[in-house]
Amino acid sequence: MGRALAGRAPLTPAVVPTFHRVLPSAECVVGPPGETEFLAVQVGAADVLVTRMAAGHVVAFAADCPHQQTPLEGASFFEGKLRCGRHLYLYDLETGENVLPARDSSPEALRRLKPGYLPIHRVEERDGWIWVAEAPEPAPPCYDPAAERPLPAGSPPPPVVAPRPAAAAPGQAGGEPIVHQPESLDVRVGEEFQLVLATTPKPAHMWRSAVLAAGVAVVSEAFAPDQPPRHIARLVAHAPGEVEVRFTYGTPWGATPVETRSFLVRVAP
Ligand code: FES
Incomplete structure (x- = not known):
């Protein structure tokens, strides 16, 4: 049995991700504005979508929305973030972070809304092919699963949060409904x-x-x-x-x- 050398941290074996060759690069191109194409691929046991970002690189992510498992093939982009068509939650395709509603919600709303995070897979492009890692990346550092769990029984009630002023409506700068x-x-x-x-x-x-x-x-x-x-x-x-x-x-x-x-x-x- 090995033992750590004095004065050195023990060596941990590096985990080498398994990559799958999924598509020729030429089949994944930047679409015209508003018409992004998400290509469905199988990566081991995982259903994954791949798309080429406007900046030129390819991203790969879980095929279903983490909120309520809606297929994301019909999703769209809003300001560079993936927008699920069902409840319009926004996810960052580089990190998987839920941008909305997570950044905009009170703690009690977050427990109700449960946006989770979108599993992201590493991508490499070489020899004219797109390769996708079978295992998703770890959750983004900002994701806290405990923040989306119900409070334990007997917890003190959450503080009452004053309602926000009405958000801007179509054709109006803001104010009353x-x-x-x-x-x-x-x-x-x-x-x-x-x-x-x-x-x-x-x-x-x-x-x-x-x-x-x-x-x-x-x-x-x-x-x-x-x-x-x-x-x-x-x-x-x-x-x-x-x-x-x-x-x-x-x-x-x-x-x-x-x-x-x-x-x-x-x-x-
Ligand atoms: S299922 Fe995607 S935002 Fe609700």
Whole structure:
């Protein structure tokens, strides 16, 4: 059995990561602005996405969002950070750090929101190929799992935090929540139609719809990164009557919507 030499730290064997050759470099290129492509690859047992950053290097990361396991193939970029399409959390693709909501949350909100961190895999490019390490990198230093766990039973209640002032809403610099006068539109049974709302690319802010009666259903909703950006909801009418479709703008965790818009949809037979 070996023993440490006097005056020297014991030598620990270096862990050499196992790299897998996953793609020819030429297949992973910087996409046009707003159209980043995430390429799915299998690295050992891990499902991984790779993409080439605007700076030219390739990054590799877990294929599912650490928040609620949403596949990230349909994610987008916001100011250089990966934005999951489900709740718009932002992750840094160099470190895996959750940027939003983690940097913006009170301790009690963080326990509720549980953003975690995005596992990042090391990448090497050589001989015209992209190689990805099978094991993810360690968690980023700022990640503290204890900060996302519920408080132990019997802990004193967290201090009451005063609500933040309302965040800026689409078309407004900030201030009180806005509730618009309802608008109305006429459609026919079987008709597919769109409702388009002005929005902002503000991190983690989104419009969410609620259909307040049967007769109309939402087919899809998406953020369109046009100039100016828009939120586009596609709906279909399937029964005659009057239906209110309400949109609220804010963060998924915000108690009070920052802005509300309503549409009264009159569906003719
Ligand atoms: S599942 Fe990705 S942000 Fe919630």
